[in-house]
Amino acid sequence: DAKTTQPTSMDCAEGRAANLPCNHSTISGNEYVYWYRQIHSQGPQYIIHGLKNNETNEMASLIITEDRKSSTLILPHATLRDTAVYYCIVLHSGTYKYIFGTGTRLKVLA
């Protein structure tokens, strides 16, 4: 299973874009990048996923580098409710086994 590396914590001012990086240098060609977040005492929540192309949905944007060795999750206008732990996961399309790391603790400041 490809491993991911994320910063332990980040701060972001309310209303500004939050850019959360993830390194996955050992990713294989058929492995997807997924992002989840976990708000205190709740189960993780899906945000977005992608394979090669950049993706956008109502929650966030996912930018994947051309060599696919890293990606960035962008929350365009962070709010206090976005304070959570964000997990970057690399998923092999054949196993469907999601391995969570320790994630990035994002704190949105008023």
Next chain:
Amino acid sequence: DTGVSQDPRHKITKRGQNVTFRCDPISEHNRLYWYRQTLGQGPEFLTYFQNEAQLEKSRLLSDRFSAERPKGSFSTLEIQRTEQGDSAMYLCASSDRTGGKTTGELFFGEGSRLTVL
């Protein structure tokens, strides 16, 4: 669709006792996952099912842990002879694999918190 439900939400037990957790996935979701989470850590993969078949079990899982999904619907996770180190949040999640293409979304329950005294 009421989401993934887990029962009980909280369980306090004495060391050495057996405990069982139940997970009811979203209706017709064919994949079901169990995770364990301790304070400050990400969810740790335990096992997962596709329908009633247990496809993989973590090597970290001792023989005291067993999971079943007998009819491909609800699942149970049993811990025998509990130890204090088993104290954690046990999370269940389900997903749907439709038409050979994953939707990529795990739906998690609220978890079952176990405290072993």
